[in-house]
Amino acid sequence: MSTTELSEEYRDCFQEITNVAMGQAADKLARFLDVFIILPVPNVNMLEPSELAMALGAVNRSESVSAVCQGFIGSGIAGEAMLIFNDSTFQEIAQLIKADTDDSNKLELEILMDTANLLIGTFLTGLAEQLEVRFSLGQPSVLGRHVNIEDLIKINEHRWKQTLTIEINYKIEGSNISCDLLILFTDDSVNILKQKADYLLE
């Protein structure tokens, strides 16, 4: 089975799994921020690094972004979750959470980390539950701040050719706040994910 292809059947299955997990994640974000989260249709695709930047819904390619990534591994499935914020949205979030600090640099980092904890943590828990696996999560790290989206993804471009990518664009109702959650799986995880999907499809 080639890892570079993704049949309709698998794509639908991964999409369904994603729907459940991202719903759970959105629910927690909504409770944390006390807002309504608009749930999008997730994109599940095999993507090349060059396509990744274009696939992002929340960020314009010319705008500066900040991102956190967190590695996960377990039961033969490994990858990284990446949360990407458009820098222009921080101020609106700060108002939303009624932040009381003037140090915008520090505040942005707190917002970035808190949102990453919530969205990545719950999404991966939801994903693991459905696949009946357990993931270890690494310490999240700040991938870049106030950088161009293409520079952000370029960092490891040479390391991978194509990867299974789940892209979710979360939006908060009645605001311009939006962020992108990307789940990138390693090449060798794809076959195991397909096997897990086979159980669900039976």
Added chain:
Amino acid sequence: MTISEEFKAMHWLMDIVQNIDVGLLVLNREYEIEAWNGFMENHSGLMAERIKGKNLFEVFPEIDKKWFLEKAEPVFLLDNRAFTTWEQHTNLFHFKNYHPITGIVDHMYQNITISPLKSVRGVTDQISIIVYDVTTVAVSKLLLAEANQKLEKLAQFDSLSGLNNRRHWEELLESEFLRCKRSETSSSLLFIDIDDFKVINDNFGHSCGDSVIREVSNHIRSCQRETDHSGRYGGEEFAIILPDASVQQASNMAERLRKKIEQQLFEINGTQQRITISLGIAEFKSDFNNYVDWIDAADQALYKSKHSGKNRVTVKET
């Protein structure tokens, strides 16, 4: 597994938890300490028996309570793990650096993981906290950032004069050129050359020449406005970009600088010498094709000053 085997396994496990080189503690809903491993004992100097059952914030008043609660409460409420990095908050516990002798910082940098612990009833009524010592990584990252900042400075400034170096100054001129094109405002460019600099170098040596360059640079800095960009263009040649300055304003500034240098007595090899400078000014013109045209115009004015007796200011005629 027999009971005794189970007991043995439990014993190993406890031993590992006690001795592992990361901090482990368990807090209940009231933030009272319920578990405290060896790492925490040794770094805090407080033994588990003494500290168990006590409120975390009472034992460690230095903890930023508001911040920590913001991280820990969602763990209880949402049953979701939370991570914090040293970049957000240097540390949770103000422990000393593990390398008190060779380390270059006094305190420990920490990453923290807060995980929900479910009771047998399935309710999250405790949280576990793992404290990682990341001092080495944090310090090298900070040093790297510092080094990069220095490099950036080195790449922009001329070491002798402390002014912008030619490459960086030309970048500044180019952006000023583009700004003028867009906004049709009037900015001026000033070129400065030390008169008979070769004589100073030949008579007194290059180190004396260097100190003259340093002093002239100091005068340039003290005469310019905050928004002006001065640079060392060549050996004894300097240039200043004067944004939003008319020819008249630029001439005033140039004349002030010329007089200052003329009146100053330069100490060279124990002797007192007088030094003069020649200056050329060119205002931005919309028919310049690029910033090099602008440089040429200012340079021509400077050339005229040189050839009509030095120690004077010439404005490029339009």
